[in-house]
Amino acid sequence: MFESLTDSLSSLVKNLQGRAHLNQDNIQESMQEVRNALLEADVGYDSVQSFLDQVAVRAEGEEVVGSLTPGQTFVKIVQDELTKFMGETSVELSFSAQPPVVVLVAGLQGSGKTTTVAKLARRLIKQENKQVGVVSCDIYRPAAVEQLKILASEVSANYYETNLADELSKTAKNAVDQSKRAFDDVLLVDTAGRLTIDDDMMQEIASLHTIFNPLETLFVIDSMMGQDAVETARNFNAVLPLTGVVLTKIDGDSRGGAALSVREVTGKPIKFMGTGEKIDDLDVFHPERIASRILGMGDVLSLIEEVEQKVDKKKAEKVAKKLKSGSKFDLQDFRDQLEQMGKMGGVQALMGKLPGMQGMSGAIKEKANDKELNKFSAIIDSMTLQERLFPALIKGSRKRRIANGSGTIIQDVNKLLKQFTQMQKMMKKMSKKGGMKNLMRGMGGQLPPNFPQ
Ligand SMILES: Nc1nc2c(ncn2[C@@H]2O[C@H](COP(=O)(O)OP(=O)(O)OP(=O)(O)O)[C@@H](O)[C@H]2O)c(=O)[nH]1
Numbered sequence: 001m002f003e004s005l006t007d008s009l010s011s012l013v014k015n016l017q018g019r020a021h022l023n024q025d026n027i028q029e030s031m032q033e034v035r036n037a038l039l040e041a042d043v044g045y046d047s048v049q050s051f052l053d054q055v056a057v058r059a060e061g062e063e064v065v066g067s068l069t070p071g072q073t074f075v076k077i078v079q080d081e082l083t084k085f086m087g088e089t090s091v092e093l094s095f096s097a098q099p100p101v102v103v104l105v106a107g108l109q110g111s112g113k114t115t116t117v118a119k120l121a122r123r124l125i126k127q128e129n130k131q132v133g134v135v136s137c138d139i140y141r142p143a144a145v146e147q148l149k150i151l152a153s154e155v156s157a158n159y160y161e162t163n164l165a166d167e168l169s170k171t172a173k174n175a176v177d178q179s180k181r182a183f184d185d186v187l188l189v190d191t192a193g194r195l196t197i198d199d200d201m202m203q204e205i206a207s208l209h210t211i212f213n214p215l216e217t218l219f220v221i222d223s224m225m226g227q228d229a230v231e232t233a234r235n236f237n238a239v240l241p242l243t244g245v246v247l248t249k250i251d252g253d254s255r256g257g258a259a260l261s262v263r264e265v266t267g268k269p270i271k272f273m274g275t276g277e278k279i280d281d282l283d284v285f286h287p288e289r290i291a292s293r294i295l296g297m298g299d300v301l302s303l304i305e306e307v308e309q310k311v312d313k314k315k316a317e318k319v320a321k322k323l324k325s326g327s328k329f330d331l332q333d334f335r336d337q338l339e340q341m342g343k344m345g346g347v348q349a350l351m352g353k354l355p356g357m358q359g360m361s362g363a364i365k366e367k368a369n370d371k372e373l374n375k376f377s378a379i380i381d382s383m384t385l386q387e388r389l390f391p392a393l394i395k396g397s398r399k400r401r402i403a404n405g406s407g408t409i410i411q412d413v414n415k416l417l418k419q420f421t422q423m424q425k426m427m428k429k430m431s432k433k434g435g436m437k438n439l440m441r442g443m444g445g446q447l448p449p450n451f452p453q
């Protein structure tokens with residue numbers, strides 16, 4: 001996704017990050033490049049202009065020219081503004097109403113409404129433990145009703161029948177009644193798509209809106225349609241206030257114009273993005289992550305989340321096995337451990353629970369704070385797999401690249417490597433017989449009498 005934009009902006013980022021000197025001229029030049037990249041990505045002209053204005057104001061205010069790392073400062077400003085442009089933070093669905101909370105899903109023909117309803121149902125059921133009902137208000141096409149029915153059973157949502165012979169209002173009221181009786185937490189409503197946002201469509205949606213009184217009205221747009229899609233969202237929003245936008249087919253969108261401007265144009269948050277045809281291909285829209293992805297700086301957080309969801313246990317087992325067999329403990333393992341620590345409440349919480357650690361001095365506890373943990377994780381995230389497996393490779397220019405990529409300084413990278421080496425030694429001791437006891441002795445702690453060794 002966003003390949004073309006990422007291509008042009010990431011080369012600018014690379015070029016700028018290393019620059020020790022920036023002057024008004026090459027800042028202007030960089031601004032021009034950002035401008036071209038955005039216009040090529042099909043971001044609307046006005047949006048591009050207001051974006052650049054924001055960047056310019058900050059670039060001047062923060063005195064990019066006089067800063068120690070002007071290139072990086074400028075890139076940071078572009079990244080921040082890009083994030084703001086797309087909405088600052090992610091916005092989840094609201095559930096603060098009497099259940100079933102109704103979510104009305106509207107959009108043009110073929111934009112991905114029915115698929116999105118199924119994906120949302122899946123997400124709410126699987127990740128948020130909700131009981132979800134779905135109903136189709138597409139009474140024009142029997143196939144559309146059938147499509148939702150099949151998807152509902154696939155995701156284990158309650159499906160409420162649509163009788164094509166009935167008035168739409170009857171179907172709607174029936175669905176609400178049944179959903180209430182079934183004690184659904186959420187009722188997702190699929191609607192019929194139209195070719196354009198015309199009076200017919202708006203009238204129908206408005207009447208459904210009255211009957212369902214939805215807490216959320218989501219407008220689905222096909223991101224591959226670019227600015228045209230953004231315009232439909234703007235027109236829809238002018239008649240019936242949206243609570244959010246869902247961007248679909250982002251996997252096929254190499255330009256990214258819709259993702260970039262829909263928030264600015266409608267003032268409504270992008271809540272989700274469809275990343276593929278499969279039922280699991282729906283992600284929360286995180287502006288900050290998308291911004292760094294667009295700038296070619298990676299989307300580490302999403303990657304971590306995926307890892308957490310999928311291979312957590314396996315990882316823990318892998319490290320345990322390695323320790324037992326006495327084989328080398330590498331940065332990848334270290335990273336895994338940091339992650340596990342974070343999940344268990346951070347270093348401080350963890351230290352309190354470890355046997356023998358209570359006796360450790362306050363100063364050591366202070367040092368091992370969670371900020372450090374996050375920093376270390378970020379640093380390791382900026383390394384290539386090869387570097388993680390063979391930390392000895394990490395020298396001069398690699399260190400600089402890693403520091404840049406993780407938003408840290410070379411001293412931080414050195415610190416991490418030093419601590420890692422210590423940890424590696426500790427692990428070696430631990431893997432030997434009686435290791436835990438030796439280790440604790442070495443650290444000045446006391447093992448509780450019955451601690452298994
Ligand atoms: N690659 C990709 N395809 C998608 C995505 N979302 C939907 N699609 C595809 O887009 C096509 C249309 O999706 P539907 O969910 O039927 O669209 P709709 O808005 O309900 O269409 P109508 O009911 O006819 O208005 C299908 O082939 C979907 O598989 C997505 O995020 N990525």
Ligand SMILES: [Mg+2]
Binds near residue numbers: 144193
């Ligand atoms: Mg449909």
